[in-house]
Amino acid sequence: MWDALFDGGVQPEQFVPRLAKGNKILVLGLHAFYESARIFQSPSPDALTRGKALFEFLNRYLKTNVLCAKDQSELLPAEMLMLKEGPERVEFFYPRADRDKIIAECQRLANGEQTEVARQFLLDQDNFAVQATKGIIAHVDGKPELKKQLSKIAPEDLEGWLRKESVSIRGHSNLARHIQLRFPGELENEITEYARELFALPIKRFARGLVRADLYLHWRYARFGAIPKDLTHDVYHVLNASHCDAYATADPKQKYAPLFLTSNTKVSTWGRDVPVDGWIESLS
Numbered sequence: 128m129w130d131a132l133f134d135g136g137v138q139p140e141q142f143v144p145r146l147a148k149g150n151k152i153l154v155l156g157l158h159a160f161y162e163s164a165r166i167f168q169s170p171s172p173d174a175l176t177r178g179k180a181l182f183e184f185l186n187r188y189l190k191t192n193v194l195c196a197k198d199q200s201e202l203l204p205a206e207m208l209m210l211k212e213g214p215e216r217v218e219f220f221y222p223r224a225d226r227d228k229i230i231a232e233c234q235r236l237a238n239g240e241q242t243e244v245a246r247q248f249l250l251d252q253d254n255f256a257v258q259a260t261k262g263i264i265a266h267v268d269g270k271p272e273l274k275k276q277l278s279k280i281a282p283e284d285l286e287g288w289l290r291k292e293s294v295s296i297r298g299h300s301n302l303a304r305h306i307q308l309r310f311p312g313e314l315e316n317e318i319t320e321y322a323r324e325l326f327a328l329p330i331k332r333f334a335r336g337l338v339r340a341d342l343y344l345h346w347r348y349a350r351f352g353a354i355p356k357d358l359t360h361d362v363y364h365v366l367n368a369s370h371c372d373a374y375a376t377a378d379p380k381q382k383y384a385p386l387f388l389t390s391n392t393k394v395s396t397w398g399r400d401v402p403v404d405g406w407i408e409s410l411s
Contacts, residue, residue: 128375129155129163131403133184142404143191149408153188154220156367157198158252160185160229162360164236164245175239182237189230195221199366202333203309209331210324219370256359263344263354277349285346289386293338294326301338302326333369336387340366343386368392373410377403 132142146153163185166178189195197205197219209217221229235242267274280288292298303322307313313321325334340362348354365384368374369392374384377397384394397406 128377128397128403128407129159129185129188130181131377131397131399132188133181135403137404139184139188139191139193143188143193145404146408147192151408151410152192152194153407154194154196154368154371155185155189156196156364157221157229158360158363158367160195160233161245161248161252162364164241165249167236167239167241167245179237179239182233186230186233186237189226189233195226195229196367196371197221199333199337199363200309202366202369203305203337206325206331206333207306207321210321252360252363256363260344260354260359263341263348267345267348274349277346280346280350282350285343286386288346289339289342292342293335294330298338298342299323299326301341302334305337305341330389332389332391333366335389336366336369339387343383362387375407375410 143153163181164178166174166181168174171177202219205217205219232242232244236245267277299319299322302325303318306318306321310318325331344354344359344362347358361378361381364376365374365381365387369388371392373393373395374388375395375397376384377399379396381394381396388394393410395410397403
C-alpha cells in the first residue's frame, strides 16, 4: 500500500489531515518498512533512484501523525505483559522515542545508505522464515497420519477447523512453543500458564493469530505439498496488523488474512480500479 501511495503521488501533508477528519490514522508495520528496503538489493538500474525517493516519501509520512506497529517479535511479549499489567499499561505501537529512531533510519535509507540495521533485520527475517518453513515441513512429514488428516481438510472447511484446533491442546502447545522460543529461560509450568491465559477470553489478538497462522501453514503444506516462498513473509505482514482496526492490502492472494485476524481488524483489498487515497478514506 505504501508503494501505491508513492506511485499515486498521494502527498502526506494533505492526505494525513484528511484521514484525521475521519478519525483514521495510518499505521506502518516495521516488517513492511524493512521489506521495502529490499529494493536496494534489486539489480534493476533504477532501483537506487526509486529506493531513495520511496524512503524520502515514507519519511514525510512518518513525520506526520502516522503510527508504527511493533514488530511481531515484540507483540507476543507485549500481550504477555498485558496479562500482568493490564491493557492500559501496554502499547502495541512504538512510542515517540522509538519512532524517532525509525525516522532516522528512514532518512539514512533515503540517502541511499544500505544500513547495517536494515541488512541485519532482513537477514534475521529471512533466516527465521527459512527455519520456520523447514520446521513445518519436517513436523508434518514426520507425522504421516497427521499429514493425511490435514490433506483431507477442504479449503471451504478450513475456517471451522482452525476455530476448533487453535483452542485445542495442540493449539495451546503450539503457543507454548513460541513462548519458549522467545523466552528460553522461562520455567515450563510458567510457559504453560502463559499459553493458557493468553487464550482465556477475550483471546489475545496476536497470540490467536500466531497459532492460527502456524496451523494454516501446516495445512497448506499437507494439502498442496509446498509452502510458497513469500508466504511466510506475507503472514508476518498480516500478523503485524493484529492490533489495528483495519488491514489494507493490494495483494489479492492474501485471502487468508481474515483467518488470522480477529473481527476487530477488518481486511480490505484494493482492487486498483479507484485512486488508492480515496479507497483508504472509504474504509470503515
